[in-house]
Amino acid sequence: MGYRVGLRLLLVNSETQTGRIFKQAAPAVGAELIATDAAETAARCIRDERFDGIFVGADVPNFSRQGFTHLVRRSKFNSQTPVFLLTGYTGSEQVLGKESDSFSRVAKPSSAADLLPFLKELKRKLVADRRKHGRLAFRTDVNCTQGARRFRAMSVNLSTQGMLIETSWRFEGEDELEIHFLLTEKEPVFRARARVARVGATNRVGVAFHNLGATERQRLRQFLDQHLLPRR
Numbered sequence: 001m002g003y004r005v006g007l008r009l010l011l012v013n014s015e016t017q018t019g020r021i022f023k024q025a026a027p028a029v030g031a032e033l034i035a036t037d038a039a040e041t042a043a044r045c046i047r048d049e050r051f052d053g054i055f056v057g058a059d060v061p062n063f064s065r066q067g068f069t070h071l072v073r074r075s076k077f078n079s080q081t082p083v084f085l086l087t088g089y090t091g092s093e094q095v096l097g098k099e100s101d102s103f104s105r106v107a108k109p110s111s112a113a114d115l116l117p118f119l120k121e122l123k124r125k126l127v128a129d130r131r132k133h134g135r136l137a138f139r140t141d142v143n144c145t146q147g148a149r150r151f152r153a154m155s156v157n158l159s160t161q162g163m164l165i166e167t168s169w170r171f172e173g174e175d176e177l178e179i180h181f182l183l184t185e186k187e188p189v190f191r192a193r194a195r196v197a198r199v200g201a202t203n204r205v206g207v208a209f210h211n212l213g214a215t216e217r218q219r220l221r222q223f224l225d226q227h228l229l230p231r232r
Helices: 016-029 039-048 065-073 112-133 214-227
Strands: 007-012 031-036 053-056 083-087 104-107 141-146 149-158 162-166 176-181 190-199 204-210
Touching: 007 016, 007 039, 007 112, 016 031, 016 112, 031 039, 039 065, 053 065, 053 112, 065 083, 141 162, 149 214, 162 190, 176 204, 190 214
Parallel strands: 007 031, 007 053, 053 083, 083 104
Antiparallel strands: 141 149, 141 176, 149 162, 162 204, 176 190, 190 204
């Protein structure tokens, strides 16, 4: 059973022609497009909503592209969402998967037909990743307990099987710990036992949930179903 073909895209842009091109191309790939030319609206969208691709024009008034990409990388649901800076230069890089730490530069499309192949490739990569991993980019504070030591980590992503966290604490494979975090502000704290499954080279640790109860597993499924692409 696969995920529904669809995208949620954010376009931050002040050029009428570029906005028209995105509005024409988006329905052809089953995409929902949110378009704005206001810096405040763009920031609110990033804080409150999840997107699968973010496109930023060059001439938005009172708008810092560098500051915006920093906001995206620190946001709860969009820390791993690709950000594409639209340029007007011939030969601009337009290949998915060659981003810097914050963004890719892509040539501004001249027509909907020019944009469609790019959106189709974005959708293909997204759906392939969701089918393989079923994980959600999710940044939130995680309170951890291991024996007598207590510390705070930051989550990077979340799935029904476990999560990736950032922490300066040293771990060995198979170490066990207890973790507490909030899925939403309105719900009780999510509590789980976890086992270290992978230790990365950049303070990132993959933990797998251990003996997760049926109620907590259902809470996870509902949360992921709400924010990931829904299943067919």
